[in-house]
Amino acid sequence: MVEKLENILLQVSKSPIIDEGKLEQATQLIVKSVIEGLDISRVGVWLYDDESACIKSDYLLDANQGEQSSATVCAVDFPNYFNALKQERTIIANRAIEHPATSELKDYLAHYGIVAMLDVPLRHKGKMIGVMCCESIQKNRQWSSDEVAFVGILADIYGRAVSAAERVKYEQLLISHNEQLEQRVAERTQSLEDALSNFKQAQDRLVETEKMAALGKLVAGVAHEVNTPLGIAVTATTHCEHRLKKLKQSFEDGKISRNALTQYIDDTLDAYTLMNSNLERAASLIQNFKKTAVDQSSFELVECALCDYISSLVMSLRPMVKNKKVSINTHCKQELTIKTYRGALAQVITNLISNCAEHAFKAPDKNHQIDIFVEKQDNDALLRITDNGAGIDPAIQHKIFEPFYTTARDDGGSGLGLSIVYNLVQRKLNGTIEVQSQLNEGTTFIVRLPNILD
Ligand SMILES: Nc1ncnc2c1ncn2[C@@H]1O[C@H](COP(=O)(O)OP(=O)(O)OP(=O)(O)O)[C@@H](O)[C@H]1O
Numbered sequence: 001m002v003e004k005l006e007n008i009l010l011q012v013s014k015s016p017i018i019d020e021g022k023l024e025q026a027t028q029l030i031v032k033s034v035i036e037g038l039d040i041s042r043v044g045v046w047l048y049d050d051e052s053a054c055i056k057s058d059y060l061l062d063a064n065q066g067e068q069s070s071a072t073v074c075a076v077d078f079p080n081y082f083n084a085l086k087q088e089r090t091i092i093a094n095r096a097i098e099h100p101a102t103s104e105l106k107d108y109l110a111h112y113g114i115v116a117m118l119d120v121p122l123r124h125k126g127k128m129i130g131v132m133c134c135e136s137i138q139k140n141r142q143w144s145s146d147e148v149a150f151v152g153i154l155a156d157i158y159g160r161a162v163s164a165a166e167r168v169k170y171e172q173l174l175i176s177h178n179e180q181l182e183q184r185v186a187e188r189t190q191s192l193e194d195a196l197s198n199f200k201q202a203q204d205r206l207v208e209t210e211k212m213a214a215l216g217k218l219v220a221g222v223a224h225e226v227n228t229p230l231g232i233a234v235t236a237t238t239h240c241e242h243r244l245k246k247l248k249q250s251f252e253d254g255k256i257s258r259n260a261l262t263q264y265i266d267d268t269l270d271a272y273t274l275m276n277s278n279l280e281r282a283a284s285l286i287q288n289f290k291k292t293a294v295d296q297s298s299f300e301l302v303e304c305a306l307c308d309y310i311s312s313l314v315m316s317l318r319p320m321v322k323n324k325k326v327s328i329n330t331h332c333k334q335e336l337t338i339k340t341y342r343g344a345l346a347q348v349i350t351n352l353i354s355n356c357a358e359h360a361f362k363a364p365d366k367n368h369q370i371d372i373f374v375e376k377q378d379n380d381a382l383l384r385i386t387d388n389g390a391g392i393d394p395a396i397q398h399k400i401f402e403p404f405y406t407t408a409r410d411d412g413g414s415g416l417g418l419s420i421v422y423n424l425v426q427r428k429l430n431g432t433i434e435v436q437s438q439l440n441e442g443t444t445f446i447v448r449l450p451n452i453l454d
């Protein structure tokens with residue numbers, strides 16, 4: 001190949017434009033190089049349409065007139081030319097007006113004064129996508145084999161540029177898909193985080209509501225319980241006052257007898273004993289209530305002597321189960337002190353005992369009993385809260401800790417009690433809780449708590 005052509009090829013082949021994906025610039029470079037190498041005035045890159053029925057000039061350059069506007073040539077008008085293109089071979093028409101493939105383009109040839117044509121197929125991934133048309137107006141122009149090879153190589157380089165443009169297009173598509181994906185993942189993550197934080201807030205609110213509900217039950221029960229001894233004490237005082245007024249009257253009338261005075265003294269002493277025992281009972285109820293009620297509304301990490309604390313708590317809870325005639329007993333072999341959230345523990349036990357009253361003891365005449373055993377096992381404190389009630393059907397035992405699972409929806413059960421108990425034991429108290437139950441025999445909840453202090 002002549003040196004001039006070789007040099008041009010080297011320049012084009014080395015140009016970064018070809019592989020950068022900028023097809024328009026690469027096309028211009030290739031077309032200009034053909035014009036320069038063949039020393040002709042017109043070169044065009046023509047591409048097939050989708051059906052390969054027409055070719056349309058993608059870039060058409062006239063060295064004298066500059067860039068030409070786009071034109072279309074179709075098979076219906078020039079069947080011979082298209083048949084020749086179909087062969088996918090280079091058309092070398094030194095005398096275009098006479099060549100069987102190009103003679104039917106006579107009007108076009110005449111219009112531009114074209115004498116010779118060299119049409120080289122353009123290929124991409126092995127498929128012909130168009131043709132590079134080189135047109136010469138020079139008389140007796142003979143295309144040399146070097147020139148044919150030269151344009152063939154440039155046509156291949158054009159194919160390389162198309163591949164690069166395609167690759168860049170897909171890369172950009174990939175980048176934009178990736179960005180969209182990242183955006184979506186970020187949005188999803190955000191919405192999941194929002195949902196989680198809403199859920200946590202809702203859960204906290206529920207725990208708070210439950211806490212207040214448990215406290216409400218406790219207050220109502222204690223108030224009712226305190227009312228009875230206070231009522232008795234008030235009645236006894238009124239009775240004493242009435243007797244005293246009568247005694248005063250008898251004294252003023254000078255009619256007081258020894259017998260009546262003795263009777264009065266005995267009655268009054270009895271009344272005082274009654275008043276004392278009832279006021280003491282009321283005071284001790286209030287005392288126990290004070291010990292536990294404060295804890296129910298505040299969760300603080302404190303040292304807790306389990307046996308003592310649970311006994312006081314149980315005293316306060318008795319009124320809650322009184323109308324079901326339930327006796328609650330605490331069994332402790334030794335005092336165990338643990339570091340824990342007493343309020344949370346109180347809420348756990350309150351819920352478990354309230355559940356016994358509501359679900360375990362339905363039969364009215366049975367001897368209802370709740371026993372709370374406190375013992376040490378390994379390094380943990382083990383609480384067993386046992387009732388001798390209805391038991392839980394084995395088929396539903398695995399569901400009772402789920403939120404909103406209740407068998408008492410019609411009686412106003414929300415099904416939150418045990419799920420809150422579960423969360424408090426597992427998360428707040430760092431312990432575990434499990435259930436053992438047999439129908440018609442009773443239920444035992446086993447709560448294991450860590451952090452025993454020596
Ligand atoms: N000691 C028990 N004996 C028999 N069944 C029980 C006992 N404790 C709980 N259950 C069963 O477990 C279910 C779930 O209890 P949970 O405390 O979560 O809800 P609830 O008591 O029905 O409603 P809430 O506590 O919200 O008022 C109860 O509906 C009941 O069927």
Ligand SMILES: [Mg+2]
Nearest residue numbers: 354355417418
């Ligand atoms: Mg409950």
